[in-house]
Amino acid sequence: MAHSAKKINAETKYRTVAVAATSFIILGGICIGFGWRYVSRAWNRKPKHNLARSMSIAAIHGGKQALERLVDYHKYRGKATETDVNIKELETLLGNDRPRFKELQRVLARLEMSRREDEAIKVLKKALEKAQKEGKSHDAYEIEMLLAEMHIYKGDAQKALKCKCLVEDEGASDARRPLYKAIISLMEQKEQDAVEHWKTFKDMRDLTVPPGFHDEEFIEFKNAVNHLKQDINAATQLKKQRGGNTKKIVLIALDKINWVIHSVAS
8 A cells, every 4th residue: 555655656746747847848949939939030120221331232242241241230330449450450361371352351341331441442452462473363363353342332433443353354254243344334324234244243143053033133233233322422422521531420221132131041
């Protein structure tokens, strides 16, 4: 009898523990579910309409780089005092035997957000001359491509077009060449040329990326470039009004950037 009582007590205790454990697991699952729901909503939330001009370029690029630029913008917004560190980081990265060009793009984006394009361009030009003297043709090409991009950020389309990386055939397989030419053509209101460059860009992208462009994508691209042009004009006017003061400001956002951000998430 006593043995039976002990057995019943043991079974009761086991059931109590099992129920408690099951409840804990269910509760934990619910919490995780709500947590994921919150994270998912935050991920899919529309970006705030206060992006810098470099975000316009990133929107045109699409893909992972767009998300990285978005993250950098929210991280470095309002931290203009750190730009001296970014300049030093740019010089350090360019001084490496094997520059990490992806990281260079991120540093340059932060400098552009702080209106330090002129200083960045000086550093890039110096690094370009050094690479050319040392016979590092690949490094020189990549650095000059970054230089062309910075000229576009500033609105100096003609300076960008004079870069050899956009003129010569060395980078014939580089999709950035027709992409930048398409941007410049739209900025100069040469839409037919822009359409041709855009088609070339699409064809080159399709060689490495599965085709996923829609017929209306050129319209999205055109809108993005128009916003970039508006941002450049706004920054130029503000600089004139403030007598050359390059204090960081929040500029116009892209109205139709969602297709780019969704492409990152997919």
